[in-house]
Amino acid sequence: MYIYDQHDHSILRQRVEQFRQQTERYLSGDLAEEAFLPLRLQNGLYVQRLAPMLRVNVPYGMINSGQLRRVARVARDYDKGYVHISTRQNIQFNWPDLADVPAILAELAEVEMHATQSSGNCIRNTTADQFAGIAEDELLDPRPYCEIIRQWSTLHPEFAFLPRKFKIAVNAAKEDRAASQVHDIGLDLYENEAGETGFRVRVGGGLGRTPLVGSVIREFLPEQELLSYLDAVLRVYNQKGRRDNKYKARIKILVKAMGPEAFAELVEEEWQRIRDGYTRLTREEIERAKSFFTEPAYKSFDSAAVDAKLDELRAEHKAFDKWLTRNVRQHKKADYASVTLSLKPTGVAPGDVTDKQLEIIADLADEYSFGEARTTHEQNIVLGDVEKDRLFELWEKVKAAGFATPNIGTMTDIICCPGGDYCSLANAKSIPIADAIQRRFSDMDYLYDLGDLDLNISGCMNACAHHHVGHIGILGVDKKGQEFYQVQLGGNAGNDTKLGKVLGPAFEADEIPLVLEKILNIFVENRIEGEEFLQTYQRIGMAPFKERVYAKDH
Amino acid sequence: MPKIIKDGQVCEDSWQSLSLNEGESAAEVTVPEGQWIVPLNVWLEQRDALKNRNDIGIQIGIDDDIEVLAEDYASLPLLAFDFPAFMDGRGFSAAFLIRDRFAFKGELRASGAFIRDQLCYLQRCGFNAFALNEEDLEAAKASLGDLQEAYQASADKAPLFRRR
Numbered sequence: 001m002y003i004y005d006q007h008d009h010s011i012l013r014q015r016v017e018q019f020r021q022q023t024e025r026y027l028s029g030d031l032a033e034e035a036f037l038p039l040r041l042q043n044g045l046y047v048q049r050l051a052p053m054l055r056v057n058v059p060y061g062m063i064n065s066g067q068l069r070r071v072a073r074v075a076r077d078y079d080k081g082y083v084h085i086s087t088r089q090n091i092q093f094n095w096p097d098l099a100d101v102p103a104i105l106a107e108l109a110e111v112e113m114h115a116t117q118s119s120g121n122c123i124r125n126t127t128a129d130q131f132a133g134i135a136e137d138e139l140l141d142p143r144p145y146c147e148i149i150r151q152w153s154t155l156h157p158e159f160a161f162l163p164r165k166f167k168i169a170v171n172a173a174k175e176d177r178a179a180s181q182v183h184d185i186g187l188d189l190y191e192n193e194a195g196e197t198g199f200r201v202r203v204g205g206g207l208g209r210t211p212l213v214g215s216v217i218r219e220f221l222p223e224q225e226l227l228s229y230l231d232a233v234l235r236v237y238n239q240k241g242r243r244d245n246k247y248k249a250r251i252k253i254l255v256k257a258m259g260p261e262a263f264a265e266l267v268e269e270e271w272q273r274i275r276d277g278y279t280r281l282t283r284e285e286i287e288r289a290k291s292f293f294t295e296p297a298y299k300s301f302d303s304a305a306v307d308a309k310l311d312e313l314r315a316e317h318k319a320f321d322k323w324l325t326r327n328v329r330q331h332k333k334a335d336y337a338s339v340t341l342s343l344k345p346t347g348v349a350p351g352d353v354t355d356k357q358l359e360i361i362a363d364l365a366d367e368y369s370f371g372e373a374r375t376t377h378e379q380n381i382v383l384g385d386v387e388k389d390r391l392f393e394l395w396e397k398v399k400a401a402g403f404a405t406p407n408i409g410t411m412t413d414i415i416c417c418p419g420g421d422y423c424s425l426a427n428a429k430s431i432p433i434a435d436a437i438q439r440r441f442s443d444m445d446y447l448y449d450l451g452d453l454d455l456n457i458s459g460c461m462n463a464c465a466h467h468h469v470g471h472i473g474i475l476g477v478d479k480k481g482q483e484f485y486q487v488q489l490g491g492n493a494g495n496d497t498k499l500g501k502v503l504g505p506a507f508e509a510d511e512i513p514l515v516l517e518k519i520l521n522i523f524v525e526n527r528i529e530g531e532e533f534l535q536t537y538q539r540i541g542m543a544p545f546k547e548r549v550y551a552k553d554h
Numbered sequence: 555m556p557k558i559i560k561d562g563q564v565c566e567d568s569w570q571s572l573s574l575n576e577g578e579s580a581a582e583v584t585v586p587e588g589q590w591i592v593p594l595n596v597w598l599e600q601r602d603a604l605k606n607r608n609d610i611g612i613q614i615g616i617d618d619d620i621e622v623l624a625e626d627y628a629s630l631p632l633l634a635f636d637f638p639a640f641m642d643g644r645g646f647s648a649a650f651l652i653r654d655r656f657a658f659k660g661e662l663r664a665s666g667a668f669i670r671d672q673l674c675y676l677q678r679c680g681f682n683a684f685a686l687n688e689e690d691l692e693a694a695k696a697s698l699g700d701l702q703e704a705y706q707a708s709a710d711k712a713p714l715f716r717r718r
Contacts, residue, residue: 005718007703007714007718010703011701011703011704011705014700014701014702014703015701018700018701022671031671035640035669035671038641039671121641121643151705151714151715152705152706152713154705155701155704155705155706156705156706157646157674157675157676157678157679157704157706157708158643158646158647158650158675158679159643159646160643160646160672160675161640161641161642161643161646161672162643163643227713235647235650235651238643238644238646238647239644239647239648243642243644273655274654277654277707278707278712278713278716279706279707279713281715282715282716284715285715285716285718288715288718
């Protein structure tokens with residue numbers, strides 16, 4: 001993981017001090033509410049329905065055991081003893097006092113964590129694959145570049161007051177797990193035919209009210225030119241993006257209005273002018289960033305013996321077998337595995353985790369995974385580097401801690417925003433919908449039979465739970481003060497990113513489980529051997545689903 | 555005389571701003587003797603006459619095209635940029651371009667609706683003078699130093715990775 005040096009520490013300390021003074025000025029009446037608003041947002045602080053919410057960055061999802069323990073302590077000392085993993089891999093505290101926030105930020109800064117730009121109209125936390133550095137299908141490790149982008153975007157003086165928020169994702173694997181095509185900028189890291197490292201650059205993707213898939217504006221950007229090109233994109237957006245209507249202010253609207261080619265031309269013009277300036281990355285800096293993401297001390301094993309023993313244990317323990325199948329992933333090293341801790345047991349809001357559980361995860365990370373863990377945009381936590389030989393003992397501990405629900409990638413591994421229970425933007429609640437679905441579909445064998453199925457629930461069109469790219473998406477809408485739920489089918493966030501289509505008129509909350517059952521029945525009745533939900537949908541189309549769901553009862 | 559923050563110090567503002575009254579035209583208004591900041595359209599209309607004076611600054615607004623002054627930056631003593639709302643960040647990019655692309659060396663002044671808490675970023679983008687709407691400029695001035703170390707390049711400083 002990246003380790004701060006004295007410069008990083010001093011930058012973060014002065015930021016914490018700046019916000020402490022701003023908060024004092026606000027509380028004493030010297031700083032007006034409207035001026036304080038964007039300043040607190042840029043330090044991660046929202047004011048929600050019931051209390052403030054503080055969103056702390058987990059840069060590209062990497063977190064170590066010391067940081068987990070500190071987050072646990074803060075949750076206990078300043079909050080109600082639990083936190084929420086967001087769909088941008090960040091950690092949210094739901095009930096801090098505004099006056100305590102500077103102290104919280106100071107405590108987090110000690111362990112190299114910050115809330116800088118986790119909200120507001122600025123460049124947000126850069127996200128990546130939760131299996132970065134350990135995935136079998138990875139071309140290159142994206143994390144050094146994510147860290148370079150983190151530093152470049154942190155307190156960038158020119159881009160703190162953009163027309164709207166700005167999100168960057170970096171994908172570096174064959175299978176895109178970073179949803180890079182629905183980001184303001186999506187970067188594909190790869191090596192070209194000449195053996196040079198660089199990026200394919202997409203701009204103008206995004207969800208929200210106007211969901212769009214990003215357009216490629218540059219097929220290959222050499223790695224050393226990363227920051228000058230990002231500067232050029234942001235500069236064009238900062239000057240030309242719409243500021244008259246916040247619903248038209250994202251870069252996707254600008255790119256769509258101008259056309260990707262015209263936008264690319266403007267960027268190219270600015271970039272050509274600045275590319276040889278001092279924002280051009282040095283070889284030393286790239287090497288410095290890479291030096292923090294070298295391989296840990298992996299051990300060698302007798303693979304055949306390890307696998308044989310695992311097979312034996314699988315045969316003996318059915319529950320272990322299910323867990324291995326769903327929650328454990330092959331590592332790039334044959335004798336290692338990546339374990340996803342499910343934060344989606346029935347009865348807990350998706351992505352919520354308590355202080356005690358965070359401490360258990362910290363201990364498990366120390367004991368089994370080189371002291372590191374990863375948050376995922378599906379709102380789970382990953383222990384990335386577990387020896388296969390120790391999976392069984394880890395499983396027993398994970399089970400005891402409540403993280404072993406073997407539902408990763410299944411329909412009950414729901415991505416769900418905090419919704420109307422917390423969020424002041426929401427039109428409708430989302431957590432109770434997730435809960436009702438998890439209760440109705442609790443038969444694991446049925447879920448396994450359904451296969452991989454992404455179900456995403458957003459409480460409003462801001463789409464924090466990415467409902468457009470769920471195979472099944474549910475969107476809370478408000479109709480004359482009543483909460484309703486619209487269902488979408490056919491979305492996908494992977495390489496073949498697709499936006500879901502609306503099934504038809506919205507439903508009341510208590511109708512949703514039955515609607516889902518009808519949709520699943522159509523899938524099960526129509527699927528051809530081996531087909532996943534998405535494939536069946538693509539083959540048979542929306543009509544059969546629509547017909548069944550809206551059929552009049554006889 | 556009103557005060558401004560300039561080059562890190564609170565000082566008296568020796569410049570006056572000319573604005574067009576109802577019925578006055580940019581082409582015909584008289585720019586008096588002394589240091590005057592004139593609206594862009596006055597400059598564009600009277601460029602030939604004003605160019606020979608070294609005591610004329612220009613006020614530009616958020617929607618003005620900074621390229622129309624491409625020929626003027628080299629000799630201009632002052633350019634004032636007016637912020638319509640503090641959340642409107644276009645001025646930050648404009649300042650960067652004025653310093654970087656057009657190599658403007660004169661006084662680059664922020665005016666209008668920006669706030670004290672932006673001073674530090676504004677300075678890093680290239681502003682060196684601030685007509686800030688605050689009672690206590692001495693106290694406000696401290697915000698210039700909020701963030702002394704930074705990762706990125708500033709208008710006048712290399713990025714941290716080149717100094718690390």
